[in-house]
Amino acid sequence: MKAPKMTYARADSVAQALALLAEHGDGANVLAGGQSLMPTLNMRLSKPDLLIDINRLEDLAGISVEDDAVRIGALTRHAAVQRSPIVAEHLPLIAEAMPHVAHVAVRNRGTFGGSIALADPAAELPACILALGATITVESVRGRRDIAAADFFKGLFETERQPDELLIEIRIPCQRPGTVHAFMELSRRQGDFAIAGVACAAETDGETVTDAKLVYFASEDRPTLAANAVAAIAGKVWSDESRSAAMAALSEDLDPMDNLQGSAAFKLHLQRVLTGRVLDQAIERARAA
C-alpha cells in the first residue's frame, strides 16, 4: 500500500504545468487534491513517471458568476463549493449533491475539477454537470478549448481531455426560473461510493413536467442521460400513472453494470425507485416555489 517511485514537479504557473504535460503526456499524472489519485497509486493500479502538482496554481481556484453561468475553477476544493453562497443560490443541484461527495476530510482536499477529470462512474459531480449542461474548459500548449459536458464523458474513467491538456474551469448555467433541481443517492454509508443515484433538473410548473434532464450515476460506465424515461412523462400532468411510466421506461435508458456495490438488477431497481422519488420531489419543490 505504498506508491511506486516517481518523479515529482511542483508547477508554479499554468504555463509550466502545460509545458510539463506537453513533454510527458501519458506518462504524467496531474496531482490536484489527490483524493482518488493517491489511493490508486497506493494500490499500484497506475504508475506515472511524473506527478505534476498543481496545488500552488491559485488562479485555478475560485467561484464566480459570469453571464448567467457559475464559473468553478478546476482547483476549487469540494469544501469551498459546499460553503459557497453562489452555488447555494444558483446551483441548488450541486449544493444538494456536495454532502454526498466523500467525507469532510476528503472534501477539504479534493477538487471539483479533479472529480470531473477523473470521471469515476460512481461520482456525483459528473452527473450533475451533465444534467445542467455545463461546459468544460481545457488548455494545452496548443491552446484552449471548450467541451460540452455531453461530449466530455467517454467511458470508464475516460474523458475527451487529451493527455497534454489541463482542466481549467467548469462553467455551469445558473438555475433558470421554472426549473427545479433535485438530487438523490443511495449508499451504504453517507460519503461512500454510491449504489445508485440521480441528478434531476426538471422544467415544471408543479403540475406538468415540460422537460427534464435525468442523469444516472453508479450504473453504467459513465453518467447516463435518460431520454426514454423523460419522453414517457413530458407534457403530461404528474400523476401515479406518469410516475409508473417513467419508472418502467427507465430500462430502455439504463443498463447497469454489476459491481461491488450491487448487481445490475438491484441497481436498476434502485434507480427506478429513485426516479419516482426524485420527480416527486421536483414537483413538490415547484409547487412550493
Added chain:
Amino acid sequence: MMETTLTINGESITATVEPRTTLADFLREQRRLTGIHLGCEHGVCGACTIMVDGEPVRSCILYAVSCDGAHIQTIEGSDTDPVIVALQASFTAHHGLQCGYCTPAMLFTARDIVTRLPDADEDRVRLELAGNICRCTGYAGIVRAIMAVLHDRRAKNE
C-alpha cells in the same frame, strides 16, 4: 528526494523526503508521531485524520512534499488546544473509546464538528462522523461525548 519545510505542532522542520512518501508515513517514521494511525491507506477508514492548515484531512492520501509550507497539528501537539482537551475529557467521561485505534482521528473530526457546526444535533453528529470508522463499533459513546461538548460550549456562549 526533496527538501520540504513543515510547521509540525508549532515547530518548523525542514526534512528531505521522497516524493512518494505520504504525510502520514513521514510524520510517523521520521518524526515518530505515531498517534497517527494507518488503517486502510486509501482514504476510507479515517484513522489517519490530522489537521493541516486548520482543517481535518486524511494524511494517508496526501504527499508530504505537496504540503510544503503547511501547518500540521497531530494529537501529540494538541495538549494546548482547548477544544481537543475538552473533547478528550468528554471521551473519557462518556466511554468514547474502546481499543483507542480510531481515537486520535475521531478527536480531530469531533473538533471540526464542534467548531464548524455549533448547533449540530445528534443526527448531524452521526452524519459528520461517517468518515471515521470505529471497528469496536463504539459510536454511541463517541456521539455522547461530542454532544456533551457541544452542550457545554452552547451553555458557555449563552
